[in-house]
Amino acid sequence: MIRFDQVNKRYPGSDEILRDVSLEIAGGELVFVTGHSGAGKSTLLKLMAGIERPSSGTVLIGNQNISKLRSRMLPYLRRKFGLIFQDHKLLYDRNCFENVALPLYINGITGHEAGRRIRAALDKVGLLNKEKSMPITLSGGEQQRLAIARAVVSRPAILIADEPTGNLDEAYAKDIMRLFHAFQQVGVTVIIATHDAHGIQNIPAKLLHLDHGKLTIS
Numbered sequence: 011m012i013r014f015d016q017v018n019k020r021y022p023g024s025d026e027i028l029r030d031v032s033l034e035i036a037g038g039e040l041v042f043v044t045g046h047s048g049a050g051k052s053t054l055l056k057l058m059a060g061i062e063r064p065s066s067g068t069v070l071i072g073n074q075n076i077s078k079l080r081s082r083m084l085p086y087l088r089r090k091f092g093l094i095f096q097d098h099k100l101l102y103d104r105n106c107f108e109n110v111a112l113p114l115y116i117n118g119i120t121g122h123e124a125g126r127r128i129r130a131a132l133d134k135v136g137l138l139n140k141e142k143s144m145p146i147t148l149s150g151g152e153q154q155r156l157a158i159a160r161a162v163v164s165r166p167a168i169l170i171a172d173e174p175t176g177n178l179d180e181a182y183a184k185d186i187m188r189l190f191h192a193f194q195q196v197g198v199t200v201i202i203a204t205h206d207a208h209g210i211q212n213i214p215a216k217l218l219h220l221d222h223g224k225l226t227i228s
């Protein structure tokens with residue numbers, strides 16, 4: 011469960027980016043966040059993942075108030091999340107297999123079990139044949155899919171994706187949306203920021219719309 015109560019957010023020296031935002035997301039929901047460029051979508055996702063803290067108001071993740079959470083507890087909170095951000099944050103000196111392996115190794119999963127999960131994740135995003143390739147040799151869309159494989163490999167309870175289909179052609183964008191939908195069907199909470207209103211039309215979901223930092227929910 012993620013809950014915001016009257017959340018405001020400004021960065022040092024910035025205007026108010028999010029204004030009086032209250033929302034609740036239950037476990038297993040599929041949520042799309044839409045809005046114009048600069049509306050505050052990425053900021054909202056960062057607050058949901060505990061990457062940013064609110065300037066005022068309350069953000070609860072599970073039953074933890076992130077403003078009161080000690081820094082050393084953050085890594086434990088982060089394990090709940092699979093994060094896919096616009097700048098993939100791939101490791102360019104490691105191959106695809108090794109990139110996807112990283113969250114598993116951090117959680118102490120290695121060897122045969124790790125290999126099985128890594129290949130299953132690569133297979134889901136259509137990159138099984140690229141496991142030994144270096145990320146720099148992949149197209150933008152392939153790098154995006156690699157970031158998705160890495161985010162889902164440790165089976166997070168909550169998947170947060172910022173414009174995950176931004177660089178993809180229509181067919182792959184549809185596949186990726188189907189993939190996210192499938193994760194939701196097995197109980198994962200999936201939260202996706204997107205410009206792509208077409209891609210989400212036929213998917214039943216909660217819609218959060220931001221306009222200059224003000225939220226409406228439908």
Ligand SMILES: Nc1ncnc2c1ncn2[C@@H]1O[C@H](COP(=O)(O)OP(=O)(O)OP(=O)(O)O)[C@@H](O)[C@H]1O
Pocket residue numbers: 021022024027045046047048049050051052053054
């Ligand atoms: N670290 C930061 N410091 C200062 N201002 C920031 C920071 N991050 C974002 N902003 C500002 O906050 C506003 C909202 O940015 P945000 O990235 O949340 O919007 P967005 O809706 O995700 O935009 P886009 O669709 O273009 O990615 C923008 O005006 C941006 O310049």
